[in-house]
Amino acid sequence: DAAQKGMLLQTVALLAIHMNKPARTGDAAKWVIGQDLTRHPCGSWELDWRQGKTGAETGAGLLWDETSEALDALILSGRPDRFIHFRYNELQGANWLTLEDGGFDDKLPSQRIKDAIGVPSHDLRTLAADYLRQHDPATAPNTIRAHLGHSSLKAGEEYRALCESDVADRYWKDIKKKIQSGQLAV
Numbered sequence: 001d002a003a004q005k006g007m008l009l010q011t012v013a014l015l016a017i018h019m020n021k022p023a024r025t026g027d028a029a030k031w032v033i034g035q036d037l038t039r040h041p042c043g044s045w046e047l048d049w050r051q052g053k054t055g056a057e058t059g060a061g062l063l064w065d066e067t068s069e070a071l072d073a074l075i076l077s078g079r080p081d082r083f084i085h086f087r088y089n090e091l092q093g094a095n096w097l098t099l100e101d102g103g104f105d106d107k108l109p110s111q112r113i114k115d116a117i118g119v120p121s122h123d124l125r126t127l128a129a130d131y132l133r134q135h136d137p138a139t140a141p142n143t144i145r146a147h148l149g150h151s152s153l154k155a156g157e158e159y160r161a162l163c164e165s166d167v168a169d170r171y172w173k174d175i176k177k178k179i180q181s182g183q184l185a186v
Helices: 002-020 025-030 065-075 081-090 108-117 121-135 140-148 154-181
Strands: 037-039 045-050 057-062
Touching: 002 025, 002 065, 002 108, 002 121, 025 108, 025 121, 037 065, 045 065, 065 081, 108 121
Parallel strands: none
Antiparallel strands: 037 045, 045 057
């Protein structure tokens, strides 16, 4: 039925966006078409917004092609290319999930994600930070801060401490390996 299809399209779009940049659930609930989410004539969508919690500007920039396709399916309802701009202009100022004026319940985006994959949206933020930390702990604190939209150094102190520990651990393992291989004398 139409309501179930609409919920499915919302869920797919939420998951796709959270893979680009995991937003706080309250922010995701309030994004506005033409303001926070904009569609370029080439078909790419861009996401930039002011965070509700910190007031800081953040964004994902141009979204992946697959994410843009999910947004087209949700927002433009599969209209032929020649009618897309009419629908997009019609929806300027509307909430991206309801396609109407007025927002979405703050907790609902996270609940939709949890229903679909078993974890709430905040866990996707944590997963992204953990991946960044493990990938390159030396640069991770600043990358995590930018990616998660932390407005202060204090907000990312725990990640910074974990990253510093990871860097020290890697450094020690490298030294130990060199000692064991005879490349470094003690």
